[in-house]
Amino acid sequence: MDHCKPVVVLQRCSQYNRIKIVEIIDAVITSLGVTPCFYNKKVLLKPNLISGKGPEFSCTHRTFVAAVALWFHEQGAQVAIGDSPAFGSSSTVCRQMGIAEEIADLDVQLVDFSSSVQKIVSGNIRVNIAAPVIECDWLINLPKIKAHNQLYVTLAVKNIFGIVKGANKAILHMLHGSTHDGFAEIILDLLNFLPPSIHCIDGITVMHRSGPLDGEALPLHCIGGSLNPVALDTALLELLELEKKKSPLWRVAAERGLEGIQSDKLTFPLLSPVDFRGSGFQAPATLNGIRFNPFRFFLGMGKRLMGKH
Template sequence: MRERLFFYLFSLGAVVDIVRQLFPVALGTCSDYQTLLLDDRLSALSLAAGFSPPARGARVLLKPNLVSARGPSWACTNALFIRAVALWFLEQGAHVALGDSPAFGSALAVCEAHGISAALKDLNIPIVEFDRKESCRLSCGIEVGLARAALDCDLLVNLPKIKAHSQMYVSMAVKNCFGLITGLQKAMLHMKHGEGHERFSRLILDLQKFIPEQLVIGDGIEVMHHTGPIKGRKLSLGCLAVAQNSVAFDTAMLHVLGLPSEKSPLWQVSHRAGMAESNIEQIAFPGLPADFFSGAGFVAPANLDPIRFRFFRFICGMLRRLSVSDNG
């Protein structure tokens, strides 16, 4: 009975917020990943965020954060978290696939290293390598190759891992879309257009214009803080967050984590662009209140590293990616 009341309150809150033309970001709490598989939390939060499930037969692409096979498990979107989301969409009759273009190695290699392949094995969900691309010209004038799988799907389900980031302050929904750029291009963009945080952030933000319908389901159950995207410390936050807008999601989560928004280069460029969803006053919290997670102790980097990689790191990363690709 309590769970049903919780569900209806979330739904009512979402309707009121949509009428007021705010950007709903629904927050829930979940103590562990196993629990997420056993209840209707995803349904309640998604409805609260104003999301209507896709039609049966819709092509749904899950886009987790698969940064690297070499880091700890909490550097990537959790395997059971991905399974819970996949099951939820399968139960609604969707055709589900998973894809990413990791910074190092292949999507399959990262999935195998972190137990994602094993978690999805009985669901027959294909793991898509972003090797087919479409050339897209961003409004900043830069041309990039975006994964065709992402452009062709009916719904992109953005599954960011909430974590600190040594170059971008935090990595959340907007930053996770950088993985839609295929192959070695990402490293090349770091080198060619990494002279400053603002220019690079505009590049990443521009990607939002090409993405089809999107749902963000953030993995904030176990997060990475102090630094990132690979070598940070684990923090048990117990947060589940759902939104239909990546910028609104990031704006909300900066507030939830008690972080100054102006320290995030991605938030800065969205705010300067006059995007309403970068204003915390335009964000609604139809689920748990934003201060529910206050005092959790999330620590972000005090100083940001340059965007442009050191030359030696760049060459090593390129060779490592090529080596992993050649070995399957």
């Protein structure tokens, strides 16, 4: 294996079975060459928890989250789960989507992103990063493969937007959502604030055609992982047979020359994207605007506040 190239691990998984997923996560992390001792380390799992009222496949699946939590729990880590959903709090969505019940037998904490640390991204834009992200020893990004009506697809990099605290996400849409590429710049800048991270994506049953809440289910039977979220996204765009330049996040990453954007410079120790070809995944043909209109903004804020109860 060429250790100078970003490593992307792809493996088949046909169903949401905790034992099987634990085995695959072990193979993924081993293949990535991650060798630190996780004992007593603060590990934050960051799934995609957009809403507790969407279809099951709109969020990172409860069994997938529980399996990853179990793997790190068995390493002796202090495991927490948190996100900044579009509607409601992280703990509320975890209860609604069955995650809380799935991890009831584990010593795992559900955390809400209630406190934050202010950071500056390109254009002197202020963002509020959730404090648990800054304070953890390891961030385990657990995105869901989904079509996205504003950014083409949700993959590893897009899921990082959820480290921004609550209402600040909507405010960024309002104030800095004039262009798709400009908004992608903000999300990519967030990568600079991550602690040591592992990115493991739930691609067992995915959402396609539309999204991130209103798409159709599609069995893809894939779990992917990488230490480099840009590399993972590049591999997944190939796997889904999508035109990479249609993804604003990938396009801006390519313009920046970020490591991981060249598919021929990725290393695949297990399966490769070609092994998953023919899935029939469809992304939106045209993209909606990023900026929320004022009515949608205040409606969303009201739903967010109501969802906390």
